[in-house]
Amino acid sequence: MATVNAKIVPHQKKDDGTWNVKITVSHKSQTKYIDTSSFVDKAYLDSKGKLKKAFVDKHFSTKLTEYRDALTALGSKVKFMTCEDVKSFLKNLDAKDDIIDLFSKFDERIQEYRSKGREGQAKNILSVINHLRDFTGQQSFDITHLTTGFLYEFKRYLESPKVIVRNNNNGGYTKPQERRGINANTQIIYFGIISNLVKDLRKRYNNQSIGHTPVPNPFENFDSIKPVKTKRRILEISMILDLLNYKPVGKMETVTRDLFMLSFYLCGMNPVDMFAYLTNPKMTGGFEYARTKIKNRRIIDGGVTNVLIPECAQVLIEKHAGTIQRDYRNIESLHSIFRYGWKRIRAKLGFNVSMYYGRHSFATIARKLCGISKDDVSFALNHKFALDVTDIYAEPNWEIVHHVQKTVIDRVFSELEEKEVA
Template identity: 40%
Template sequence: MATVRAVVLKHHKKKDGTWNVKLAINLHSSTTYIETHAFVDKTYLDRAGKLKQSYIERYFASRLSQYRDLITGLGTRVNYMTSSDLKDYLVRSSRETHSAIEIFSELQKEYDYCLEKGQSTKSKFVKSVLTHLKSFTNRESLTAIHINSTFVKDFESYLMKLKLSNGKPLAVNTINGYMSQFKAFYKKLRDEKNDASINHFPVPVNPFENYKKMNAEVTLKRNLSLPNIAAIMKYNPETQYEVLAKDMFIISFMMCGMNTKDMHTYLNNPIVGNSLEYRRVKVMRQRKDGAVINVLIPDQLKPLIEKYGGQIQKRHNTVHSLNTILYYGWKSISEKIGFKCTMYYARHTFANIARQVCKFSKEEVSIALNHKTGADITDVYIDPDWSVVHKVQLGVIKAVEDYIKTSDQEPS
């Protein structure tokens, strides 16, 4: 049976003739003490040297009652705890009762964590959620007890009414992204703070239990035609921004739509072989196979790898810095070639040409893009067949080169 009481220890008498009041936690014939800020002299002790009941009732009755309620709430689970475990539980529960979980500070911690782990895209979403929540609530502090299903719906409605600097509303997909990030953050918070084994629920409510996100907007196609790709290949850049944008696009396109995060991470050596095996940073922690892929480095691409391998990291400390330059580079090129293009178009166009022009199967294209195939358990046991990736990769490159060669031979 667990007990808690206010005591003084006779042998802990201070030089000034006072004793510190402690809360004794007794369980399984073992006692652990919680120190308090209270000190008493002998006038508050009875003849046996124990705290007078009147003193305990006046200054510690409420706290002792709270601790006894917490112990009662544990039920039979207390039988599997030590006195030290019970002390930690009581102290933590008391602290969190008086200091509710503060959402803004927890979101800031999550943002800092994402930056530390190099998760730049996720960090932007977390920062946006934090910024919009502060604007929505118009307050400097927000505790978990204020967040319920109504709060979540009202926050989504607030986002739907927001206007961008150009006067346009936030896209539905953007709002869904914010709400998904908010939901994932809250789930992580509940997993970290709540402990069902000891009936400890400082974040008791799941406000997203019945939440359903809005129907996603159909993403605009980012596929370029063979004539478009040919125009990009033939384009003569006029600025350093355009040079970088074109070169990075070609590298991405010829390497099965490799994204800039992976380029910044893995193209770190000008000495190249005939292939590159790497893990897609974006999803490698979510995939059981680690999102490994092996792509060829064709001869026509090696000069660019030698040019940028190990250099893009020196010129651009972060992938965000690199993406900013690429954005302005492609904005400039798009105005001159007569159609819109960004780095995203490289991956989308690679997939479209592989399927529509080269007639590879959807499964083959999916493998070349390093998408999840759905056979997770089986794939753990089977060595990957990179020849499928290489076949699709070389087929797409050949289709583009054949088109350029044919168009160059046609009479103008």
């Protein structure tokens, strides 16, 4: 049977001559300690160096009785518990009154991701917590209220049109903005973020073996959201040529069009990586970089890829490398330019296009028009499923990426020449 008592550990005397009073947990010939907030000096010790009975009775009898009653209630379960299990069980009794604030846990995760440079994931979590705070009208949220019913109500809220107000960078608030309901695919991302945090919190706080489950599992009976097929973000090669021949008007259009073409030439390089790595206008030959989106998640290769700098890209690098970092405070500022630039360019060209279209179109041209294998296209795009266990040991063959890159660019300029001749 496990036993508990209040004691001091003689050799843990502090510099001020006091000892911390600890609850000792003894079970199966082992002893563990639970710290308390009480400290005593030698006046509270008897001649044997132990806590005086009167002190224990006055200050710890209630807590010891609570612990002993709880251990008795466990019955035969205690036989299958280690001493550490018993200690955790007793500590969890004290924690039952402590509220686990879901919102603060989200805030902690945002800070964690930002400290690791995972700004994209941090922004997604921030969107979720903003919607949750809007929905509940609260700044904190007891996780025990996160029920399956709550999730369905939150889903209905996300689907509905709404007016939102957010904090701005000046310490004030934005103007009220009307927003459409959030589509199913974005909802899948949002609920996935909530589910992942709940899983982590359940691992951290729950102990099924002793019946301590302060974090519920609301997703157990929550029907998964069915994804909706999205419009394909692919441009015909003729549209790529239209963009290539487009004469931008003003700085916004110029930066938007040029960085789109640069992304296309560099195997679909994302703007966040251009902002991070294209800082030297004199870059030549080629360069290796770790993709910001995945570098902290890819154990095998760290998201590293290697691309050539063809002549068509060199011209744009000389024009914009270092300049975009000087002109725009961060990647968010650059994305704001893209929004305005694309709005104007789309209106003039008559088709939908955004930065994402460059990466998707590069892949489609490589696969369908150039006949490059799916594996090689995936490798050029630095997709995870293009890797296998062998890649842990073997040096990557960047010539494959360079071949895909050169083949796609040659195809585009070949069609451009044919168009000009015609």
